Amino acid sequence: MKTRGWFSRVMLWLGLAFLYLPIVLLVVFSFNASRLVTVWDADDSPTLRWYRALLTDHAVLDAAWLSIRVAAMTATGAAILGTLTGLALVRFGPFRGRAFLRGLSTAPLVMPEVITGLSMLLLFVSVEQVCRAAFGWQFDRGIVTITLAHITFTMTYVAVVVQSRLASCDDSLEEAALDLGARPAKVFFRITVPMIAPAILSGWLLAFTLSWDDVVVSQFVSGPGANTLPMVIFSKVRLGVNPSVNAFATLMVLIVGTGVLVAAWWLKRVEKRREREMRMAEAGQ
Amino acid sequence: MGQPARIRLRLPAxxxxxxxxxxxxxxVLFLIPLLIVLEISFAQFAPMARPPYESILRWAEDGVLRLKLQFDSYQYLLNEPLYVSAWFYSIKVAAISTLLCLLLGYPMAYAIARCPPTSRNVYLMLVMLPFWTSFLLRVYAWIGLLKTDGVINNVLLWLNIIDEPLQMMxxxxxxxxxxxxxxxxxxxxPLYANLEKHDLTLLEAAQDLGCGPIRAVLRITLPLSMPGIVAGSLLVFIPAVGEYVIPSLLGSSDQLMIAKLLSDEFFMNRDWPRASAVAIAMVLLLLVPILIFQRFQNRTLQAARA
Structure with missing residues (x-):
């Protein structure tokens, strides 16, 4: 066991270095004065030049604002739909169409992004045609279509997270409340939701990140003039390295890193409190 | 909600x-769009029309609804060398990447699973943290590392390991x-989730019976972790076949992957029927791995419930 343990530990550290080294370099070079990014200009660095350039770039700022709105709406919609899906699949027992719903709710998870994007766009084009023919009404693709598409592929992630949480939760509390005469809707909001709140929150965060990050689907379903932040970044980096993208990446790493750590800490605290309450409840019996 | 289990086909209102x-x-937003893609894949390309295809259903003059299916797009996919090589290349790239991921990921997951429980969560967190930062930016980071005057080449040149920069981008x-x-x-x-559940006394027993450590891992740990290996490999392989961003940013423009061809057909040639046919072919190709994955997913969920 000893030799094998040694080998896997070395691999773990190498793997972590592989995961983090590029990010560290990205951050370091964001303070480099040289436009060549990877050639360190020792005379003028470190500098905040690229951060200033980034914060005065209106295309980037507008795109960021659009992306934040899309991601927030997506995450909220996906959290609601994903929770309902998870609830139906885990708690409703066998019902007609359950297998089909399960299939429908896992398929988007593994669908290549280009296909999701293409199929959504073709749907929106068809709806557009029908609207124009029937009502003479023309709508533009943009924030609404992007959000609808994002909700559809992210809700399935939330459903998976919620399902595994619900499956590991005992339903005796819910049963007890029902036996005591609580209406199902009340049971859902007072017992089920608090019980699976950590899963819903992590689902919300996951959906937000996936939406905030998506290039391919957005590129298909957005219309002229509606550019999300990843679309802007993608068109910038296609032309090669770009120092203000490094600056942006650094800000992102900072924000996301802090956010994830805070969320993880909070989730752990909630979990601990719940366990303590459960223990106390059991002890009090 | 929690009534005793009995088969109810109709749910309460x-x-x-x-x-x-x-x-x-x-x-409405997942299945119907796929059906529309299927429909358009059989349509005739009409470059001048808006949208650029002829609907497969048409009212003829005599008031008869005519259905016209065109298989041109599919034939093209099978016969055009560019497409055939893109299919093979996509599968090759996905397979090699999956294998590399497994070779690197397995020892990492193994090491994490054998850590004391308190540090496990820290390592898992470290593995997951990059996943939360932007995928696009992480791929972008590699441009700076791999390009001709990038970090890796500069370091290797400085160490005198190479005389001239390597072409990696x-x-x-x-x-x-x-x-x-x-x-x-x-x-x-998935590998960690599997390895963490292993009963370590099996390894001890093997050792007591005179089995060497490497043999014990090969004969006990590896077979037991098969479900984790399958789940992890499919989770990498399936999206890798359809990967668009990574080959566009890091790959060569001579050797295209299938997702890139699809988007070029759609955006540059405006050939919607052909792009749709590519999409349908891709779904069919990925159907087998996807179904295997779903079976595993269901089994894991059922195991979690039991």
């Missing part, structure tokens, strides 16, 4: 409403690195 919302959503190597880098957490997590 409230539950039916709860089921209906996601059901209708997924039907715009090669298959860069695509492998990008995919392994982006999808490594998807490999590690």
């Amino acid at each position: 409230g539950q039916r409403a709860v089921v209906a919302i996601p059901y209708v959503w997924l039907l 715009n090669t298959s190597f860069a695509v492998y690195v990008g995919i392994v880098y982006s999808y490594l957490p998807f490999m590690i997590l």
